[in-house]
Amino acid sequence: DAKTTQPPSMDCAEGRAANLPCNHSTISGNEYVYWYRQIHSQGPQYIIHGLKNNETNEMASLIITEDRKSSTLILPHATLRDTAVYYCIVPGTASKLTFGTGTRLQVTL
Amino acid sequence: DVKVTQSSRYLVKRTGEKVFLECVQDMDHENMFWYRQDPGLGLRLIYFSYDVKMKEKGDIPEGYSVSREKKERFSLILESASTNQTSMYLCASSRRILLGEKLFFGSGTQLSVL
Numbered sequence: 001d002a003k004t005t006q007p008p009s010m011d012c013a014e015g016r017a018a019n020l021p022c023n024h025s026t027i028s029g030n031e032y033v034y035w036y037r038q039i040h041s042q043g044p045q046y047i048i049h050g051l052k053n054n055e056t057n058e059m060a061s062l063i064i065t066e067d068r069k070s071s072t073l074i075l076p077h078a079t080l081r082d083t084a085v086y087y088c089i090v091p092g093t094a095s096k097l098t099f100g101t102g103t104r105l106q107v108t109l
Numbered sequence: 110d111v112k113v114t115q116s117s118r119y120l121v122k123r124t125g126e127k128v129f130l131e132c133v134q135d136m137d138h139e140n141m142f143w144y145r146q147d148p149g150l151g152l153r154l155i156y157f158s159y160d161v162k163m164k165e166k167g168d169i170p171e172g173y174s175v176s177r178e179k180k181e182r183f184s185l186i187l188e189s190a191s192t193n194q195t196s197m198y199l200c201a202s203s204r205r206i207l208l209g210e211k212l213f214f215g216s217g218t219q220l221s222v223l
Contacts, residue, residue: 036212043113043199043214044152087151097201097212098168099144099152 004088009104012082018075020103022088025069031091033064035073036099037084044087044099047073078107112136115200115215122222128187130218132200140203141183142212143167143175145196152199158183159205190222 005023012018024033034049048055048062050071055062061074075082087102116131134141142157144167154167156175164175172194176184183202187194198218204210 034211041217043201043217044212046211046213049211097142098154101149101151 004090004100006086006088006100006103008101009106011106011108012075012078014079014107014109015077018073018078018082018105018107020073020075020086020088020105021070022072023070024088024090027068027090029068033062033068033071034089034091034097035060035062036087036089037082038087038102039081039084047086078105080107080109083107113200113202113213113215115198115218117218118216120218120220122187122190122220124191124222126187126190126222128190128220128222130185130187130198130200130220132183132185132202132215133181134183134202134213135181136202136213137180138202138204138213139180140205141177142201142203143173143183143185144199144201145169146199146217147196155185190220192222194220195222196220 032049032051035047036044038044047059050062064071085102085104087099089097091097113134122128140159143155144152146152153169155173158164158177161180174186200215201212203212
């Protein structure tokens with residue numbers, strides 16, 4: 001699996017955009033970047049994934065750099081309910097997802 | 110919506126007991142996974158299966174085994190439970206990841222081994 005690096009924690013004011021970075025410098029050409037989040041005491045929830053192009057859905061936007069070595073998850077208007085641990089994952093050829101420790105996002109009033 | 114169901118939300122067992130954690134998915138997914146989650150360590154992959162009767166070791170398989178006799182069901186077995194296996198266990202399923210498919214998780218089983 002390509003290794004990912006995320007900051008351990010971030011804060012964001014409610015209503016502002018939350019920008020969560022991820023480095024994946026060893027990613028190979030056909031590997032997707034996935035983002036999941038885990039709200040306390042629940043199973044992780046899929047947010048978004050992408051290969052090369054930027055992606056947007058109803059939850060978030062994913063910006064992938066041209067060299068694909070890093071990406072940023074954007075929550076455009078963070079709310080208190082977005083407080084969670086966010087995982088950036090690049091699965092390997094074995095089709096398994098290995099989760100690291102992620103970024104703990106705290107959204108505050 | 111895909112549903113991944115884990116048989117128990119909370120489970121308390123004694124050291125040395127044989128423990129079965131069951132997981133069922135209803136979307137005909139090929140891949141199924143078992144993770145454990147401990148504070149400060151994130152999610153760690155125990156075993157996964159990409160087809161019936163097929164299994165692959167994850168990052169921490171020691172002390173665990175799995176069974177996948179039917180496509181929809183993936184069981185995690187603790188042959189002789191120990192206190193260091195007290196943890197949150199999460200099951201997940203997906204179609205083949207390389208095709209850009211997403212992973213769906215169950216709600217988790219909090220296992221306490223006394």
